[in-house]
Amino acid sequence: MYKDIFLRICKVYVKQYMDFAFIFDFDWEEQKRIWESDKIINVKIRDTENVLKRIFTKWSLWLWESYCEWKIEVDDDEYREFIFIFVRITYNKKLLWKLRLLDIFRVLRAIYGRKYFSYWSQEADINSHYSLRNWFDNNDDSNEFYLMWLNAKYIQYSCWKWDRWTRRLEEAQENKLNFYAKRLWIFKRSEWKTLLDLGCGWWWLIFYMAEKYSIKCTGLTLSVAQAKYINEEIDRRWLRDLVNVEIRNIHNIQWKYDYITSVGVMEHITDYDDLYKKVSKSLKENWKTLIHSMFQETKKLIDADPFLLKYIFPGAGIPQLKHNLEVFRKYFKYVDNNELPDKSYPKTLQCWFDNFCKNEKSIRRLLEEKSKVTDVDYAIRVYKHYL
Structure with missing residues (x-):
């Protein structure tokens, strides 16, 4: 169900943003290619249905957390093009309105159902x-x-x-x-x-x-x-x-x-x-x-x-x-x-992203040797996503 929603969104997306084709690898079992282009973004999604269910429940937060948990894998230099699918469907209303009515409802429900976090001071x-x-x-x-x-x-x-x-x-x-x-x-x-x-x-x-x-x-x-x-x-x-x-x-x-x-x-x-x-x-x-x-x-x-x-x-x-x-x-x-x-x-x-990736080994060593971070891989991907 959620995989089908996601693929429908991608098919609408590439008709407006035509620079890249996407090849999605779902759970090592199924591959789907969206669009034809010499520039191809390869995306691997693990535990596909649960990951996409999370995304269509809480949108950006669980999308990025799935990436940080390695349930979504994309090369560093291609990750930005992948997340643009979600960014643009959020902020480009003309793109959003091209979806099926029920898909529009699911996207809007996820966007406006997001939770917020803050410190007190x-x-x-x-x-x-x-x-x-x-x-x-x-x-x-x-x-x-x-x-x-x-x-x-x-x-x-x-x-x-x-x-x-x-x-x-x-x-x-x-x-x-x-x-x-x-x-x-x-x-x-x-x-x-x-x-x-x-x-x-x-x-x-x-x-x-x-x-x-x-x-x-x-x-x-x-x-x-x-x-x-x-x-x-x-x-x-x-x-x-x-x-x-x-x-x-x-x-x-x-x-x-x-x-x-x-x-x-x-x-x-x-x-x-x-x-x-x-x-x-x-x-x-x-x-x-x-x-x-x-x-x-x-x-x-x-x-x-x-x-x-x-x-x-x-x-x-x-x-x-x-x-x-x-x-x-x-x-x-x-x-x-x-x-x-x-x-x-x-x-x-x-x-900043290029500098971070270039110095990733040194950053990883710093976190492993001198920080209180318990999951260094997760921390590094948090900042990669942010940048």
Whole structure:
């Protein structure tokens, strides 16, 4: 029953997205080829009926968990094309409406029947992911895990800016940093101005602004591991007179600054009104703030995939654009909404995924020797799916 539903969805899918053919191997017994193309995605599904029943009950969460349990096997470089079947049937309504009526009902029931997972506090959310407290006792090990696939001169755990002419990831990183500087009107004459970065990550933005423009920077983070890495980098880069990091909640802003930035933080908070109000009061007169976030346009104030909430970003979610702009305009007269080029995030994720796969042996060794992870294969596939 569920295998038949799945195959009907695939047949509809390939008529609209015709680049690839799919060969499905069900339980070592049956093979089904969908579409004709020189580019073939081979997918092995074990315990087929139960796996597909799980998927059509709880959709994305159990799809990804089946992959992590090795019940779905696809080559690393082909996995993305396989999961696009489910992603596009979820978000492309024109594709969804081409299914049989009963299949539409089953898909929608699975999508809207998803469960969500969250921690009770922002501190738990941040340290769960950015310090990997459930995996490592040592902050250096946590940082090493991330730097194996984020490694760059300026460590960015945020999408880069891929312009039409951009070819290399280093160029995309530089594009984004230059873009932010221009958006904030930061130039060579900006030296010794002050900048506060809310949720500073591994401090890519602040190191760049300090090294290139001699701006005096302060960063706030709740991640103990990130703070340790930043302090070591401050000394290594000889930036102690320009850069300072504090483990403090971003709602607790204590001084006034020329610039205030926030990149990838709005996904981790819910009280936007309080934050925007405090940012507006903490800016010096006629100076600028830059808020970068993923936004969504559904009716929900916060939305997120259950798999990401359970395994990657507990307590997080993607805020609604319209609601955020309404709150933002209460405190700022001039709002310039500007998006990064199309596909910047997918291209960034692809680079991270490639780095992760390239360093998989080292990552596996780190998890086996220094982590509390009991099922290393499962953990690695969690991050492969996420990326």
